[in-house]
Amino acid sequence: MHDIRFAVLGTGGIGRRTLEYATVKDGLTPVAACDRHGVAIDHEGLDVSELLAATASQTTDDGSSTAGTTSVTHSREGSGVAASSQAERTETPIDDIIAAADRIDAVVIAVPNLEHDFIPRIADRFAAAGYKGVLVDVLKRSRVIGMLEDRRDMFVDTGITFICGAGATPGLLTGAAALAAQSFVDIEAVDIWWGVGLKSGYEDNRGTVREDIAHLDGYDLETARQLSDEEIARVIDDHDGRLEFTDMEHADDVLLERAGICDAEDVTVGGILDVRSDEKPTTTTVSVTGTTFDGERGTNTFQLDDATSMEANVNGPALGYLKAGVRRNRNGEYGVFGPAALLPEF
Amino acid sequence: MHDIRFAVLGTGGIGRRTLEYATVKDGLTPVAACDRHGVAIDHEGLDVSELLAATASQTTDDGSSTAGTTSVTHSREGSGVAASSQAERTETPIDDIIAAADRIDAVVIAVPNLEHDFIPRIADRFAAAGYKGVLVDVLKRSRVIGMLEDRRDMFVDTGITFICGAGATPGLLTGAAALAAQSFVDIEAVDIWWGVGLKSGYEDNRGTVREDIAHLDGYDLETARQLSDEEIARVIDDHDGRLEFTDMEHADDVLLERAGICDAEDVTVGGILDVRSDEKPTTTTVSVTGTTFDGERGTNTFQLDDATSMEANVNGPALGYLKAGVRRNRNGEYGVFGPAALLPEF
Structure with missing residues (x-):
C-alpha cells in the first residue's frame, strides 16, 4: 500500500499517543494535528517530537517537573498545539484541516465525545466539504454507532469510509x-472485562476518566460532563482511586451484532480503573462462550x-484499523465499518 | 453480500465437515463436491444430508455399526461420492467441476497435500481454464505458500483470489x-501450541494424521506418504496413541511474516495429538510476546x-475466510492472501 497521510483531531492522551505511535509504524505519515486553538499542517510530515514537546506541560499535579508525567497544556494554559513552531493559532481548527483534506487519506477523531453527536457532527462537516477518505474514531458508546449508521448514505455518496470504535x-x-467466536455456531455470551492502571497516564487521559465516570451508579453523561475537576477528584477519593464498572454501555455490543457475531444483548462489558497505580487492577480478558457445530459448549x-498499557492497546489497533480503512476506501468501499466488520466476514 | 455458491474438492474429514458446517452458516450454498471417482453438481444447492450419508461407511474398525463413527467409503470400497444419488461416476472429477465453475464463487480445496505441489497444480488447472473466483485451502506447510506466491501474477491475470492456510x-x-500482536511494536516470539483429541474423528482424518507423522523425528513427507495403514498404526502404538510435535513446519510462520506481524523465524508451532481419546491432551494456546511502544514487555x-473440536476450529474459520475471499474477489482483489492478511493490515 502507498504511504498513508493522516491527521489527528485532538491532542489529548489518545491524539498524542496516536502521533507518537505512528512514528514507529511503517507507512504512516502524520501531516496534520489540531486542538481547540491551534492547527499544524505539513504535507511532507509533521515533526512529531517537536509537536509533542511543545504541547506538553512540564507541570505535574504537585508542581514538580518530570519527563514521564505530561499533560496537555490547552486545557490548562490555552496554548496547546499553537505552542508548536509548526502550528498556527486558529479559531477554526477543524475547518482548517478540512480545507487541506484533499491531500489527507485518513483522519483520526480523538476528541472527547461527551455530547453523543459531537463526533457524528464532525463527520457531517467533512462530508459537507466533499471529503473523500477515511474517518476513524475510538468512541465507546453504543448509541453513537446508530447515529453514524444513519449517515451511511451520506458517507457512501461522498466517498467516506468511517471506521468506528x-x-x-x-x-x-x-x-x-469476533475471532474467538469462530469455534462456535451459536454464541451464548461475550464477556469483556478490562483493567487499566492510570497513575502516570492520568493527566493525559482526564477526558477518558470523565467518560468512564458517566457509567458509575448515580451518574450519567450529562452529570459527568458537568462535574468540575474537583468533583471528579472527590468521586475518585470516594472510591479510593479504584473505580469498578459493570454493564457499561460500550459499543462492542452493537458492533458485534452488526458483524453478525452475536446479539448485542449477549455482550457485557465491565472493568476496573485504578488511577493511583500503574499496575493493572485486573487482567483484561475477553471470554466468548458458545456451542460448536458438533454440539459442544465451551x-x-x-x-x-498486565504489562501492556491502555495506550498501547488503544493506539496500535487504532492505526491498524486506519490502514484497513484506507484499503477499503481505495477500493471504493464507503460507509460505516466497525472493528469486527473489518475482520474476515465470519 | 449475495449468496455464495461453493464447491468442495475432496470428501475426507475436512471436506465433509465443510459441507456440514455450511448448512448452519448463513449465505453459503454448497453446489458441487467431488472425490477421486465421483462428482456431484447442483447449482440449486446440494442435498448435504444425502451426500454425507451416502458417502459415509457404516462400518467401523471393529466391524460394528455406530452413528458417531463414520469413515469415507472411497478409500475403502471405491464408491464415495459416486454412491450419492446426486452424483455421477467420473475419471475427471476436478475437470468436471472446472467445467461448471463459471457458476461457482469459491472452491474449497480439501485434498491431502502429501506432494508439496499438489494444491498449487490444482490451482494451475483452474487458472488455465480462466476461472474467476476464490480458491481456499487449509494447507499447513510453509513451503507451499512460496509455490502459491510464485503463481501470483497468474492469479491476478486470471482473476483468482487464493486464500491459503x-x-x-x-x-x-x-x-x-496477528490480533494479539497489536499491543506491541516489536514482536519477540509467537508460540502456537495445539491439542487435538481424535479418537472418534480418527477414521475421518487419516490424511491429516499421516501429514502430522511427517513432522515426527525420523520421518519426512516422503516416508510418511509411503507408510501403509498398518505401519501408521504401529507408529501410533509406539507412542501409546499420543504424538507430540515440536518445531513443526507450519505455514503460520511465513503467513505472519507476509502480513508484516513478525519474522517467520520468531514463530514456533507444536502440539499433541491423541488418537485414543476425544479429550484434548493439552489446551490450544497462542502466546505472543513483544515490547509495547512505551517499552514494556509482555x-x-x-x-x-478444550471442548472445541479440531473440526469446529478448522471449518468455522475456513468458511469465514472463504467469505472474506469472495468479498475481495468481487472487489477485484486478486492474488494470494493468508489469514492474517485478511485481518486489518496492522
Missing part, C-alpha cells in the same frame, strides 16, 4: 471476540498481559 | 496471533476451550 474496547477486544479466551 | 493453524490461530494469550 477502533481503539482497545471497542476495537482490539471486539476483534478478538469458552474461548483472549488475555492481554 | 485458512483452517485452525494456520488460520484461526494465525489470525489470533505476553498476550488466546486459548481455545
